[in-house]
Amino acid sequence: MPTSEVRTDAAEAARTALVDTRRRQLLNAAARLLGRAGSQSVSMQNVADEAGVSVGLIYRYFANKQELVQAVIEDVLHEFSVRVADPVQDEPDPVRRIAAAFAGYCAVVQELRDAAVLAYQESKTLEPEGRDTVKDLEVESAEPLIAATREAIDAGLIREVDPRVFAYGFLTTAHLWALKHWYFSRFLTHEQYVAEQTALALSAVIRPEHRAAYPDLLGPLA
Amino acid sequence: MPTSEVRTDAAEAARTALVDTRRRQLLNAAARLLGRAGSQSVSMQNVADEAGVSVGLIYRYFANKQELVQAVIEDVLHEFSVRVADPVQDEPDPVRRIAAAFAGYCAVVQELRDAAVLAYQESKTLEPEGRDTVKDLEVESAEPLIAATREAIDAGLIREVDPRVFAYGFLTTAHLWALKHWYFSRFLTHEQYVAEQTALALSAVIRPEHRAAYPDLLGPLA
Amino acid sequence: MPTSEVRTDAAEAARTALVDTRRRQLLNAAARLLGRAGSQSVSMQNVADEAGVSVGLIYRYFANKQELVQAVIEDVLHEFSVRVADPVQDEPDPVRRIAAAFAGYCAVVQELRDAAVLAYQESKTLEPEGRDTVKDLEVESAEPLIAATREAIDAGLIREVDPRVFAYGFLTTAHLWALKHWYFSRFLTHEQYVAEQTALALSAVIRPEHRAAYPDLLGPLA
Amino acid sequence: MPTSEVRTDAAEAARTALVDTRRRQLLNAAARLLGRAGSQSVSMQNVADEAGVSVGLIYRYFANKQELVQAVIEDVLHEFSVRVADPVQDEPDPVRRIAAAFAGYCAVVQELRDAAVLAYQESKTLEPEGRDTVKDLEVESAEPLIAATREAIDAGLIREVDPRVFAYGFLTTAHLWALKHWYFSRFLTHEQYVAEQTALALSAVIRPEHRAAYPDLLGPLA
DNA sequence: CATGAATGAGGTTTCATTCAT
DNA sequence: GATGAATGAAACCTCATTCAT
Known part of the structure; x- marks a missing residue:
């Protein structure tokens, strides 16, 4: 039957x-x-x-509150991983890949607003075991940006910085909007903020001979 | 009597x-x-x-726990204000003033480590009124760095960036060490971290014609 | 149809x-x-x-948990009633009937071990009505032993004790094994325990002139 | 000062x-x-x-409920230890010491009524560790009676029974009153119950040649 | 000024019971 | 008949706050 x-x-x-x-x-x-x-x-x-x-x-x-909080955090971080990895796929130019990854990160931050930041800060309250999982996810979500940075260096497009320091610092400025938008929104829209930070970060590393190739990314700093 | x-x-x-x-x-x-x-x-x-x-x-x-927490946070932020304003006084060069302010900020972060991070995370739990005070203190503590940035722009030493975006973003990288030292300390000392971030941030803005004046700050990016 | x-x-x-x-x-x-x-x-x-x-x-x-628990208890007590009444049927000698009833009781205790103890402890948690039913079942399960004792007295085999006090006390020693087997099992098997308690209880009541008839039950106390 | x-x-x-x-x-x-x-x-x-x-x-x-329940049980058992050991001190005759210990035990049972029995049954719900402590206290409280029994055997006053089986079984009949007084009180006072059980237990073990020395304890079984 | 015993509201967790499927 | 998701009352426990000493 x-x-x-x-x-x-x-x-x-x-x-x-x-x-x-x-x-x-x-x-x-x-x-x-x-x-x-x-x-x-x-x-x-x-x-x-x-x-x-x-x-x-x-x-x-x-099973308990701990597990719920942990799941919320992992959920957000997973969203980051996906949304950062996604736009990076199609972009052949490593420098533009960096910009795309950052833009993806910023979009998630804007969308999940406070939850993203807080869930992420909350990791301090987790058990050691859960904290480790969160750390792994976090490192993982930064990977596409780190990889793009590394390739840009190898291609001679940007200076020889530590890709991890550069990438992590850059990603942090994405969070910064969520943390301090009460301040920045006084004089910037989110789009302007993203553009300014992108320009600043790339301006720091793009070799002089390649600056001319990215006027759209460097904006007034070009 | x-x-x-x-x-x-x-x-x-x-x-x-x-x-x-x-x-x-x-x-x-x-x-x-x-x-x-x-x-x-x-x-x-x-x-x-x-x-x-x-x-x-x-x-x-x-009066209550709320007030105690508020006071701890304000205490830490006050420490930041003082420690950032202090080294800035003696430095005539605006670019070096920027670097000195950042270094001061980093030193406090390193010294107060978790307290700094937590004080700053805890702000969500404060009453709206107290939150405003905290915001004011925070803005105040960024003032010296913003001012130095503005003067460096006026002096034609660095490009025309928004001083507030640049300064705030830069200061955030100081916090970044406290938040993610479990990651960075795998491959960097705190001193190396400060040097790298300083080089990155300044490299983004110093005009090409003045780069040569700051080999010590720009390091390998000079 | x-x-x-x-x-x-x-x-x-x-x-x-x-x-x-x-x-x-x-x-x-x-x-x-x-x-x-x-x-x-x-x-x-x-x-x-x-x-x-x-x-x-x-x-x-x-209908509810209460009723389930009640049923479990009654089930165990019913088992006692049956298993005590059964071996008593075939035994013509009232003294040996006493011993047989006790042995039956002990066998159930040993078999149901914890369930027996717990069912019996749990009775405090029952509704008054249910508690009465349980009491009735308990009295009923002691009946064969009480009857045998009474007949043994009437036959002049044992002294004039109160059959209910004797029987109940005797049956309690059956439970005692379940409650304290962590203690007794250090130095006795269940069989030895049953034999010792039988000997003790009967030794208390059998008239001197009939002691010689029960060497197997009185053991070393004969 | x-x-x-x-x-x-x-x-x-x-x-x-x-x-x-x-x-x-x-x-x-x-x-x-x-x-x-x-x-x-x-x-x-x-x-x-x-x-x-x-x-x-x-x-x-x-610290928690567990600890409170444990303390209640230990408290009751401690009371037993004290109250059984006490009257035994002054009695030179081992047989009378047995009777005195039993009477002491019965007095505590009567005084603490249900609490005694229940606290004592509750031990099943304790953590293994606490359960061991309770077992030790329980064994300890039976000690005086076991010792008296052993001395009575050595003095040739009673038969060669296992003192532990005899003593524990005897003490259980003390609890029996608390457990089943709804039954016994239909036809006996507590004093009569104690007397009957004492007579039964001693009658089981006192050697024929010494029975005459304890008419008060053996009562109608003398 | 200083103490810490006492309070009780509020948070986490469990579990008997119901009811739509 | 059978299921198990859903409910919510009630249990355990914590901790900010008060107040008699």
């Missing part, structure tokens, strides 16, 4: 889908709270309310 | 001194805890134990 | 059989859990898992 | 006294609850209410 089997499979699939939906619903609710008022405000009751479910239900999807 | 007055004055002075001593003792204890075990560990009982006093006593010097 | 009736009867019978099977399956699962990990471990979820069914299903067979 | 020292000492003493008072107050409240409605009813809130203090205060005296 295939009907029975099919029905079972369908039920199985439905269950899996539900589990995913619920997890996402809860992660989003938690991220929203983190962004809105900081980690202090993330009580299980608040998460439940924000997600529109009961407290008890959270524990069917996350 | 002047004696009485004198005695009163002396008593008054003694009281003021005691208040200051106590406040400092408590702020230091709290900062020590933050640095040692993260913001989670800052309970009033823990602060009292660390300071060697009773819980009740804290409430004679701070 | 008798077919219909027959079919209905058959269905009825099948339903009844299923109900019994399910109840037994659940009672056994609960008893197994009690024995394995103590009363703390008996949650409805655990019972369901142990029985290989869903939580919801339990509620089709027991 | 001795005054200061004295005052400090006095304060110290007062604090110690308070700690003891509080612990006792809480232990008594918990024991009362245990006795009244079983371990299920012992919630920290209930204990606090019963003791007339707040929940939080309990945690200044006991």
